[in-house]
Amino acid sequence: VLQNEISGIVAKVNRQSGATLKQDDIVIQLDTRTEEAQIASAKARKKLAQSIYDRAKQLQANDAISQEQFDQAYADLVVIKSEIDVLKDTIRKKTIKAPFDGVLGIHTAKIGAFLNSNTDVVSITGDSGFVWVDFYIPQFYPKLAIGSEVKINGLNNMNETTLGEVIAVDD
Numbered sequence: 772v773l774q775n776e777i778s779g780i781v782a783k784v785n786r787q788s789g790a791t792l793k794q795d796d797i798v799i800q801l802d803t804r805t806e807e808a809q810i811a812s813a814k815a816r817k818k819l820a821q822s823i824y825d826r827a828k829q830l831q832a833n834d835a836i837s838q839e840q841f842d843q844a845y846a847d848l849v850v851i852k853s854e855i856d857v858l859k860d861t862i863r864k865k866t867i868k869a870p871f872d873g874v875l876g877i878h879t880a881k882i883g884a885f886l887n888s889n890t891d892v893v894s895i896t897g898d899s900g901f902v903w904v905d906f907y908i909p910q911f912y913p914k915l916a917i918g919s920e921v922k923i924n925g926l927n928n929m930n931e932t933t934l935g936e937v938i939a940v941d942d
Contacts, residue, residue, distance in 0.1 A: 773895060775801060776864040778888040781880050788877045792869040792895065799880050799892060801865035806858045813855045820848040873897040902926065904935060915940060 779801030786798050827844035830836040869875075876894035886892065904923055908915065915921070919937040926933045 773798065773867055773870075773892045774889050775799075775867055775886050775892055776888060777801070777861065778886060779803075779865050781882050781884045781886060784878075784880050784882060786875050788875060788893075790875045792873055792875055794869055794871050796869045797866055798869060798875065799867040799878075801867075801886065803862045803865050806862050806865075810855055810858045813851055813858065817848070817851045817855065820844070820851050824848045867892055869895055871895070871897050 781799060782802040782804075783797075783800040785800065786792060786796065792798070824844040824847070827836055827841045831838070831841040873895040876896065878893035880886075880892060904926070915937050917937055917940060921935045921937060923933045923935050925931070
């Protein structure tokens with residue numbers, strides 16, 4: 772089950788329910804316009820800070836500025852680079868991607884809808900060559916042991932029986 776890490780407004784729904792996905796396909800994109808604008812601003816500030824740092828480095832080589840001024844220029848540049856990294860990470864968290872190849876489950880995401888953080892958005896079923904089947908047994912039947920063989924009717928079509936194995940039991 773895919774969840775969004777950060778709350779936001781749905782900007783794009785790239786895949787419909789039942790779609791086949793490849794790993795890293797974007798399923799849902801939350802609105803990132805604010806972060807993208809902040810990155811543009813930070814990149815402009817980074818260009819200026821880089822220029823100031825480069826000049827300070829040349830001046831320091833000739834002992835024309837103090838170590839404190841050089842350190843301040845360097846610190847300003849590092850802080851701005853870090854701000855850009857934080858904004859890029861926020862965009863990554865607002866981009867809901869398929870973690871593996873599979874088929875998308877049913878989702879109800881609509882453009883413009885607000886998603887709180889950690890909301891279950893959609894499930895993905897991988898094509899792993901096996902199927903998980905959850906089933907219940909009435910209490911008056913004996914408990915099945917792990918490793919027991921079971922017959923499952925109607926899994927692929929209504930007239931077919933498939934053999935399976937019990938791999939977990941929950942009281």
